[in-house]
Amino acid sequence: MLLLSLLLCLACHIHFTNAQDIATSLYPYIYTDLGTWPCVRLLNATGSVGCQSTSGTNGILYQLNTQDDIENFNQNIPTSWEQWVVVIPYGLLTPSNIQTLESSKRLSGVIAIINSTATPGSPSRPSSYSPESKCPNCEFGLYANDADQYTWNPNGNSMIYEPINIPIFALDPIDVLSATAYRQIMENLNYNIEQNYRNYPLRAVDFSLFMWAAVDSATCLRRGWCFPVGGSSVYSTPSPNLTGNDGKPIIIVSATMDSRSVFHDLTLGVENDISGMVAMFAVADALSKSPTSVASFPKHIVYTLFNGEAWGYSGSQRFVNDISTPFQCQNITGTNTCPIKGAACTQPCVRDTDFTNINFDNIESVVEFSSVAQSNASGKGFWAHTDDSTTSGSLLQLFVGQGNGTYSIQDAASDGVHRKLPPSSAQSFLKKKRSIASIVLSDFHTSLDGYYHSDYDDTLDLATASSAICSLASSAARSIWLSAQGLNNGTVPSQVTADCNLVASLLDCMTQNYSCSLIQQYYGVNNAARISHYSSVFSFGGVSLLSLFAFNFLGDKNGVRRMNGTSPASCQSITECQAHEYCIRGTCVSTLTRYHDAYGAGIGYNYGTGLFDVIDESAPTWTESTWNPPSMRVYTVTSTRHQVVELVIGILWLVSSIIIVLYLKRYLKKTLKIA
Amino acid sequence: MSLYSFFGCMFTAYGPLLSIFFLYISRDAQLVLLMVCSAFFWLIAILLSSVIWFAATPARDMNAVTILHSVILQELFRWALFKLLHRAEKGLMIVSKNPKSRYNRSVFAFVSGFGFGLTSALVTYISTLVQTIQPGVIMCPSCPKATLFFISAINTSLTSLQHITWMMIAFEAYLNLPTLLGILQGAWVLASHFGVSYAMLLNASESVSLGCVYAIVIQVVILAISTTLVVLNLKKHYGAAVFSRTQR
Numbered sequence: 001m002l003l004l005s006l007l008l009c010l011a012c013h014i015h016f017t018n019a020q021d022i023a024t025s026l027y028p029y030i031y032t033d034l035g036t037w038p039c040v041r042l043l044n045a046t047g048s049v050g051c052q053s054t055s056g057t058n059g060i061l062y063q064l065n066t067q068d069d070i071e072n073f074n075q076n077i078p079t080s081w082e083q084w085v086v087v088i089p090y091g092l093l094t095p096s097n098i099q100t101l102e103s104s105k106r107l108s109g110v111i112a113i114i115n116s117t118a119t120p121g122s123p124s125r126p127s128s129y130s131p132e133s134k135c136p137n138c139e140f141g142l143y144a145n146d147a148d149q150y151t152w153n154p155n156g157n158s159m160i161y162e163p164i165n166i167p168i169f170a171l172d173p174i175d176v177l178s179a180t181a182y183r184q185i186m187e188n189l190n191y192n193i194e195q196n197y198r199n200y201p202l203r204a205v206d207f208s209l210f211m212w213a214a215v216d217s218a219t220c221l222r223r224g225w226c227f228p229v230g231g232s233s234v235y236s237t238p239s240p241n242l243t244g245n246d247g248k249p250i251i252i253v254s255a256t257m258d259s260r261s262v263f264h265d266l267t268l269g270v271e272n273d274i275s276g277m278v279a280m281f282a283v284a285d286a287l288s289k290s291p292t293s294v295a296s297f298p299k300h301i302v303y304t305l306f307n308g309e310a311w312g313y314s315g316s317q318r319f320v321n322d323i324s325t326p327f328q329c330q331n332i333t334g335t336n337t338c339p340i341k342g343a344a345c346t347q348p349c350v351r352d353t354d355f356t357n358i359n360f361d362n363i364e365s366v367v368e369f370s371s372v373a374q375s376n377a378s379g380k381g382f383w384a385h386t387d388d389s390t391t392s393g394s395l396l397q398l399f400v401g402q403g404n405g406t407y408s409i410q411d412a413a414s415d416g417v418h419r420k421l422p423p424s425s426a427q428s429f430l431k432k433k434r435s436i437a438s439i440v441l442s443d444f445h446t447s448l449d450g451y452y453h454s455d456y457d458d459t460l461d462l463a464t465a466s467s468a469i470c471s472l473a474s475s476a477a478r479s480i481w482l483s484a485q486g487l488n489n490g491t492v493p494s495q496v497t498a499d500c501n502l503v504a505s506l507l508d509c510m511t512q513n514y515s516c517s518l519i520q521q522y523y524g525v526n527n528a529a530r531i532s533h534y535s536s537v538f539s540f541g542g543v544s545l546l547s548l549f550a551f552n553f554l555g556d557k558n559g560v561r562r563m564n565g566t567s568p569a570s571c572q573s574i575t576e577c578q579a580h581e582y583c584i585r586g587t588c589v590s591t592l593t594r595y596h597d598a599y600g601a602g603i604g605y606n607y608g609t610g611l612f613d614v615i616d617e618s619a620p621t622w623t624e625s626t627w628n629p630p631s632m633r634v635y636t637v638t639s640t641r642h643q644v645v646e647l648v649i650g651i652l653w654l655v656s657s658i659i660i661v662l663y664l665k666r667y668l669k670k671t672l673k674i675a
Numbered sequence: 676m677s678l679y680s681f682f683g684c685m686f687t688a689y690g691p692l693l694s695i696f697f698l699y700i701s702r703d704a705q706l707v708l709l710m711v712c713s714a715f716f717w718l719i720a721i722l723l724s725s726v727i728w729f730a731a732t733p734a735r736d737m738n739a740v741t742i743l744h745s746v747i748l749q750e751l752f753r754w755a756l757f758k759l760l761h762r763a764e765k766g767l768m769i770v771s772k773n774p775k776s777r778y779n780r781s782v783f784a785f786v787s788g789f790g791f792g793l794t795s796a797l798v799t800y801i802s803t804l805v806q807t808i809q810p811g812v813i814m815c816p817s818c819p820k821a822t823l824f825f826i827s828a829i830n831t832s833l834t835s836l837q838h839i840t841w842m843m844i845a846f847e848a849y850l851n852l853p854t855l856l857g858i859l860q861g862a863w864v865l866a867s868h869f870g871v872s873y874a875m876l877l878n879a880s881e882s883v884s885l886g887c888v889y890a891i892v893i894q895v896v897i898l899a900i901s902t903t904l905v906v907l908n909l910k911k912h913y914g915a916a917v918f919s920r921t922q923r
Contacts, residue, residue: 026802030811058810201814635811638822643679646825650686653832657694665699 031633032184035177037170037263041211041625042229043220045602045617049160051209052625053167058206059085059108060637061189062197070097074104078198081640083108085205087189090114090170090455091126093262094157098164107166109207111185114172114266118179120458128450131159131262136453140312140620142387142427143420150419153448160262160453167207169632170263170455174530181632188634200639207632213625217603218614226623228612230538230599231307232547233257233315235355236554237592238288239300243357249364250300251484253476254425255280256370257546258535260310261455267534268458270511271449274533275373275469277305278506279441281553282473282498283369287481288557289495297484302358303558305550306425307598308535310453312620315598316428322596324360324432327353337610340541347607349540354594363436365395366426367480370442371449373507374407374468375461382472383412385440387421387430392437398488399439402479407471412445422448441472460511466504473498514545521585522552537624538599551593556584559591680824681807688800688828692793692835705771706786713756713790713842720752721745721798738879742872749791750865753842756787757849781843781909788842792835800831816879817886826878826887833894837871840901847908860904867897 039051062077062084064070070092077084083106088097090112101107116122134156135149143149173179188203195202213220220226234257242248255276259269268274284303287294294301308314329345338349345353372382384399386392396411403409412419421427426438443449451457478492502518509516514528531545543551559582561568568587571577577588584591602619603612614621700706724745734740760767760783767783768774776782803824813823845864851857874893877886 026806026813030806030809030813201812201819204810206810633811636814637810638680638812640679642822643677643683646683646687646822647679648683649825650683650690650828654686654690654694657691658698661691661694661698 031635033631033633034181034184036181036630036632037172037178037265038209038630039164039168039170039262040209040264040627040630041213043213043215043217043226043623043625045217045614045621047216048163048213048625050162051164051166051168052211053109053165053207053209055210057083057108057167058204059083060197060202060204061111061185061192061634062086063189063193064088064092067092067097070100073101074106077104077106078196079639080106082106085109085111085207087111087113087171087185089123089125090262091129093131093159093168095159095162096157098162098166102166109166109205110168111205112168112170112262113182114170114263114455115458116173116182116186118173120456125456128155129456130156130448130450130452130454132156132260132453133158133161136423136448137310137312138423140317141421141423142431151447152419152422153452155447155450156452160260167209167630168262169207169209169630170266172263172266172455174266184634200642201636202639203634204637205632205634207630208628209630210628211625212627213623217621217623220623220625221603221612221614224611226625227537227539228599228603229308229311229535229622229624230314230597231258231535231544232542232595233304233306233308233319233598234547234550234554234593234595235302235304235319235358236284236551236558236594237300237302238293238295238558240295240560240590240592242300242302242592244359244362248298248300248362250302250358250362251480252302252304252363252366252429253280253283253480254304254306254316254366254368256309256425257305257307257315257533257550258310259457259533260453261457261534263455264534264536265532266455266458267532268455268511268530269453269533270460270465271371271373271375271443271457272452273309273371274507274510275371275443275465276369277550278503278510279369279372279469279473279476280305281506281550281557282469282503283477283480284554284557285502286473286477286496286498289497290481291493291495294481294484298486299364299484300362301480301484303554304425305554307544307547308538308600309425311535311622312600312602313425313428314535314600314620314622315596316425317431317601317619318598319355319596320360320428320432321601323355323358327356329353337605337607338540349605349607350597351541352594354592355596357592360432363429363433365392365437365483366429366439367395367399367476368424368426368438368440369472369476370422370424370440370444371452372441372443372469372472373460373465374443375459375465376443376450380406381408381410381443383442383445384409385412385419385421385424385442387426387434387438389413389418391435392439394488395437395439395483398483399441399476399479401489402475402482404471404475407468407475409441409472409475417446419446441476443468458511460507462504462507466500466507469507470498470500470503473503509549510546519549522549522556535598538597540597543595547595551595552584555582555589555591555593558593559584559589562588562590677808677810680812680822681804684804684807684824684828687825688796688804688831691832692789692796695789696793700786700789703772705767706782709760709767709783709786710790710793713787714794716752716756717749717791717794718798720748721795724748738876739873742869742876746865746868746872750845750868753791753845753864754849757846760787761849778913780846781912784843784846785839787846788839791842792838795838796831796835799834800827803827815887816881817877817883818888821887823878826891829891830875830878830894833891833898834871837867837894837898837901840898840905841868843905844901844908863901863904867901871897 041050041052064086171182173182212225256273259273261267306315330347338346424440474497505518514531515525571583574583581588581590600620602616602621604615606613807824815821815823815826841864848857848860874890877890880886
């Protein structure tokens with residue numbers, strides 16, 4: 001027996017040695033690992049949305065091109081026992097289609113094709129595809145309790161709110177890795193089509209998309225298996241001496257930093273968020289060129305760029321809450337659970353307390369840039385949406401009066417229908433105080449952009465978009481210039497004009513090339529081409545690439561350079577500047593530009609446990625699950641019938657060996673008296 | 676689903692070895708010892724062969740060269756094993772179950788061959804067998820309708836049986852070495868070992884259609900000839916006793 005175990009041990013030794021070897025030798029001949037853009041699991045107070053798969057799921061590649069293909073999937077699949085992975089155009093990714101496919105019980109995964117080439121737009125797309133709800137974020141907005149809310153997104157199919165228990169991956173050849181993945185999948189899919197899905201061997205893929213979080217946000221936060229969705233908002237003002245009791249009214253100029261889509265790695269949002277953000281940047285630039293400094297105006301201008309807005313106005317609601325409630329720092333003794341190094345206050349855990357200088361009661365008006373890229377170019381003009389024509393009337397008139405030529409600004413209620421505000425950060429301000437004058441500028445009139453919060457919102461006509469945004473930014477800058485001085489009309493100096501080249505550069509940097517020369521002026525970036533505009537998850541002190549740029553750009557435009565004699569004080573890093581100064585574009589700048597935490601207002605930090613909690617289920621509580629690295633690989637499979645034949649041959653061979661050995665033994669025993 | 680393949684391939688590759696081991700060898704501790712001893716000889720041969728493969732960097736991808744030195748080394752170690760067993764024969768006889776049995780020499784040859792066959796089957800195929808649990812397969816280049824896993828299983832099974840016959844023929848040959856019969860039998864072992872090994876190259880050939888079938892046919896033919904030789908040798912030694920039943 002000892003010898004036998006010795007032998008077995010020898011065998012197992014051989015086994016393990018070779019198991020390691022094959023990882024490097026045989027594996028690449030069988031499997032091709034592909035780069036992935038997965039749909040992932042998110043949670044809120046009541047449940048979960050997005051995709052997950054509990055174990056490695058696999059299936060044979062199968063193409064479905066049209067709505068009819070999807071409806072006939074169950075009848076058309078050649079065998080009723082194999083599992084299939086369907087490759088569909090992104091535009092067919094709707095909850096009802098997924099349900100139809102799942103009901104066949106033969107679906108193991110979905111691959112959605114967003115684009116077939118590096119240039120977005122092909123294959124041809126439906127004119128509208130929005131995975132958002134029909135009334136995006138309305139439950140968290142100003143009109144949440146209104147009986148009949150206006151449906152801003154009639155084309156929305158609510159795909160991003162579906163809990164899906166199959167893996168869904170996207171194909172979009174935006175870089176080398178994803179282009180390889182696209183090519184591999186299509187080559188193997190076309191092979192299966194040539195074989196008519198019947199002539200084995202066929203090509204299959206398997207996915208791994210394990211999500212740790214389950215149930216809801218409260219549960220997964222307690223277990224530590226999810227993080228709040230959010231990031232850092234940025235606010236900035238050219239008034240260095242802004243204080244809460246200086247009595248000056250405040251004009252908020254706002255835009256949204258983040259966007260949302262089914263596949264977070266691919267979230268771009270050219271219309272929804274980038275265009276509005278670029279418009280705000282252009283306004284900040286235009287006003288910084290005013291001959292009389294805007295800091296000396298009788299009203300303060302505060303630029304706010306909110307993050308996490310796609311997730312129930314996380315950034316703006318938190319900002320409004322923080323500046324409208326008295327700040328009380330409890331410097332605790334003992335265990336400190338505030339992860340920020342050098343925090344201005346450890347409970348609440350904040351980087352700085354400068355936001356307390358913004359007195360919410362002093363806010364007089366909010367000007368917000370929504371989607372303004374004119375990508376559908378329906379009316380060639382802009383629309384100004386207001387909550388109430390009496391409180392916002394004069395502001396509205398000012399903007400309408402400053403609109404010019406091709407890109408006029410019209411009152412959205414001019415057709416006699418008062419739709420109130422579209423989804424916007426302004427709603428968060430008005431929710432706290434309805435008497436603030438507000439205006440939301442957009443290129444849509446009666447319904448949101450057709451690709452609202454969709455992965456299809458990735459096409460940019462640079463010439464059209466930059467001239468449209470530039471025109472709007474100039475009009476808005478003039479209006480704000482007048483408004484900040486309490487004027488209703490007058491001559492605005494010609495310097496207060498948006499720089500159309502800057503707008504074009506900003507659009508390019510924000511969409512396709514984050515390593516562009518404009519951003520290189522601020523800090524070094526390597527190999528960051530297209531970056532995701534999903535806000536990602538919140539961490540104390542964390543700063544995303546977008547927030548970083550917003551901070552530097554606004555700090556540069558609104559800050560004051562310290563002069564060393566006649567030339568600006570140069571610096572390489574912030575350590576060479578004085579306290580409260582920043583090193584921006586090689587010079588020491590003092591500016592009231594700050595980051596502000598942005599995560600769902602329904603989530604709070606528990607200073608006792610050092611974990612996040614759900615504190616208000618009616619407010620946004622979005623969290624993202626932690627996950628194992630998702631994977632997708634393509635390989636060859638044989639039919640089940642083929643495998644059964646192999647098994648039968650094996651069993652027959654084994655059984656006949658046993659019979660032969662037994663027979664020979666008996667034979668030898670009889671004849672030789674041995675064995 | 677691929678559990679089907681896993682068990683199919685496992686039974687195909689190791690069916691004869693498993694049945695021989697559990698129904699015959701495992702009943703006798705001395706035979707197990709002998710088998711392990713023989714297995715280590717094969718392992719040393721393949722270790723040296725892999726050292727050569729590792730050192731000869733330019734020849735790494737040339738399977739024909741690897742087969743050449745690998746087969747030669749295996750045959751050298753077969754001879755070394757024979758030398759060892761021959762020297763220890765008296766001792767082996769004493770500790771064996773039937774010390775006086777005149778069949779012991781053939782039994783030792785059989786078990787030594789089994790040791791070679793078992794080790795080669797484990798070393799060459801187990802890593803491939805592990806992959807059959809996973810869903811993906813490699814198709815056999817020369818037979819695109821069959822998986823390389825299954826074709827390899829068949830070859831593994833046949834090769835392990837070849838090793839048993841080769842060992843029995845070789846021991847017979849080495850005992851008779853100065854004679855023509857001994858030289859011829861020894862030459863057959865070497866030639867058929869090369870033949871089987873090079874025939875296996877047909878599996879990976881994309882130019883020879885149905886190459887894997889030819890490889891299996893060659894294996895079966897060689898195995899049949901070798902088995903005939905073994906039977907003839909046995910008949911020569913123990914003719915009356917073994918084959919008397921049919922004559923009676």
